[in-house]
Amino acid sequence: MNRMNATYENSRLYRLRHSAAHLMAQALTELFPGVKLAIGPPIENGFYYDVESPRPIKEEDLVAIEERMRELAKLQQPIVRKVAADRDEARCIILEECTLGQGEATAEYKLQLLEAVPDGEEVSFYDQQAASNGKVHRFIDLCRGPHIENTGEIEHFKLMHLAGAYWRGDVKNKMLTRIYGTAFESAEELETYLYNLEEAKKRDHRLLGRELGLFIFSPTVGPGLPLWLPKGAILRDVLTDFLRGEQLRRGYLPVVTPNIASHRLYEKSGHILTFREKMFPFMVDEEKETFILKPMNCPFHIEIYASQMRSYRDLPVRLAEFGTVYRYEQSGELAGMLRVRGFTQDDAHLFVRKDQLLEEFKGVVSLTMRVLEKLGLKEYRVRVGTKDPQSDKYVGDDENWQLAQEAIELACQEMQLAYEVSAGDAAFYGPKLDLIIKDALGREWQMGTVQVDYNLPERFALEYIGEDGKPHRPIMIHRAPFGSLERMIGLLTEQYAGAFPLWLAPIQVAILPIADRHAPYAQKLATILQGFASPDFKPDPELPEAPEVPGGAELRAQIGTEPVRVFVDQSRETLGKKIRENQKQKIPYMLVLGDRDIEAGTVGVRSREEGDLGAMPISEFVARLLRELR
RNA sequence: GCCUUUGUAGCUCAGAGGUAGAGCAUCCCCUUGGUAAGGGGAAGGUCACGGGUUCAAUUCCCGUCAAAGGCUCCA
DSSP states (O other), X not given: OOOOOHHHHTSHHHHHHHHHHHHHHHHHHHHSTTOEEOOOOEETTEEEEEEEOSSOOOTTHHHHHHHHHHHHHHTTOBEEEEEOSSHHHHHHIIIIIITTTSOGGGGHHHHHHHHHSOTTOOOEEEEEEEEETTEEEEEEEEOOOOOOSBGGGOOEEEEEEEEEEEGGGOTTXXXXXXXXXXXXXXHHHHHHHHHHHHHHHHTOHHHHHHHTTSEEEOTTTOTTOEEEOHXXXXXXXXXXXXXXXXXXXXXXXXXXXXXXXXXXXXXHHTHHHHSGGGSOOOEEOSSSOEEEEOSXXXXXXXXHHHTSOOBTTTOSEEEEEEEEEEOOOOGGGOBGGGBOSEEEEEEEEEEEOGGGHHHHHHHHHHHHHHHHHHHTOOOOEEXXXXXOTTOOOOOSOHHHHHHHHHHHHHHHHHTTXXXXXXXXXXXXXXXXXXXXXXXXXXXXXXXXXXXXXXXXXXXXXXXXXXTTSSEEOOEEEEEESSSOHHHHHHHHHHHTTTOOOTTTOSOOEEEEESSGGGHHHHHHHHHHHHTOOOTTOOSOTTSOOOOOOTTHHHHHHHHXXXXXXXXXXXXXXXXXXXXXXXXXXXXXXXEEEOHHHHHHTXXXXXXXXXXXXXXXXXXXXXXXXXHHHO
């Protein structure tokens, strides 16, 4: 669930939404007699109520429920708080009053909730009622509160959608129907919220991914298996080139490993035991052995580490690979690029000595911060996932866990990261630091991750020879600053609404020849901007000879070895149409090219953000471009 | 996987128990244009797939697949 701050929880809006949830429950008890109410809290953008209904609640029922809510709100029911003297009285109120004469069975979940209230804590109820046309409408609910004073204050609300939700969030329990709604203090705020929601949908990466030609999904290929189109693939290349460069400077060594491996590898790593349900069905060769499509890269990198004797002087060893892994995610979990079944991690494993752990961890976090900064991702949450003391699903001794956690927290403090500790969010082999970012619809996704691992070195009996001539066990750091290219590109698409910054944009410059006769010249200019053309390069032998681009040699020198990603729009359309189409493609710069420009050695520059900038010498535009890129 | 919803042309969407339409995109013709859609024409669909009800199903019912919003999980 989304996190809420104390200001919100103390606000009138929060109480208003809580009361709106009650009002909805009241409408439900009237419209669906026998409905069993579970819980109905306010949430970040509204409220919900979980119920078990005697007949299925359909989307079309929402209209009637909302209608009844409005009627009930108009009755101006005062909301009265009551405190039960003791547990027995609370039980009586639940069974006799809360059931509203609809039978004790409807109290099933409320009784369970009562049991969950800690001893000594006050048990309160909120009661609302009013009479209308001789009929008494009443609703009373076990609830901690607080609420607003009167249902009449609930004016600006809307029921949003239906969903299933397990009772107490446990898959083993019955699935209840959750009705989501939202409420605001004013009609304007409600409208703004709904409007923003519509706007957010336009930023959906699935929509933009297709419109901008980044990626598609094909049912013929299979769910959760994306196809990267040329522009999306360029985006991947730009991101991987960037990170590869950063890693090179930080002493990472590239490795490449296969997509499948013998089951023996994953038995040794423990994945078959702990990760089996996330793995694609095994490939069974009846004569020889079983192969597994890889769900993680680490065991391969471990094999590489273990392939030779390591000295303490060799450490840290940092092995990096953009490794594609396959995980059999539940069908209902797939979500565009944010959750797929085949994805490429910007993975690396650092094998370090104990005395190097803190510094290496900090190095990784610093790289991760550098990545976020470069990507322009400013809003994120840092979560340190630690062991759940109640659980025994972890491996390794407490001392190592303690050390690992201290290293993580110390690193965060030294780097002045605002982090929060979340018990139970560790990996089974060690604590970790995750970066969590919201998508367009406000849903949180784990992006980058840094994990400390004592377990796998143990399972694979990894060693290095220490200064003392004796074998020692290294510690592993697993890390992925992006998390995965799929998720990161999906998220970036939403962050930028498809208008990627110049350095990332799959196409940086579109050249728009005004008439057909300008196309050869446009091609010539394109090859210069692309930085690979020799002076006598002829782009297309079919094209007529074009005038030389003035100052071409100087421009080549200016561009150097960094190619600009250029597209020449040769469609036989009017200039207006070309501008419109390329603007919709969110290309950072358009260069309009006609007789006047060829004559004068200029280009008509149009910026995605600033519109028409007028004609300028080509060298001036190139200077502007390079300035922006560097 | 579970709950709710959706599935009509490449895309966005109309439509009705009697075997289908628009705009954009595509192709062709005319237009060669100076900063957000020039004009005309053509082609394009087993109405997701498989059953059932019916004289007749794309429409109603059931199942399957896929997608969306949630729940549970996770990069």
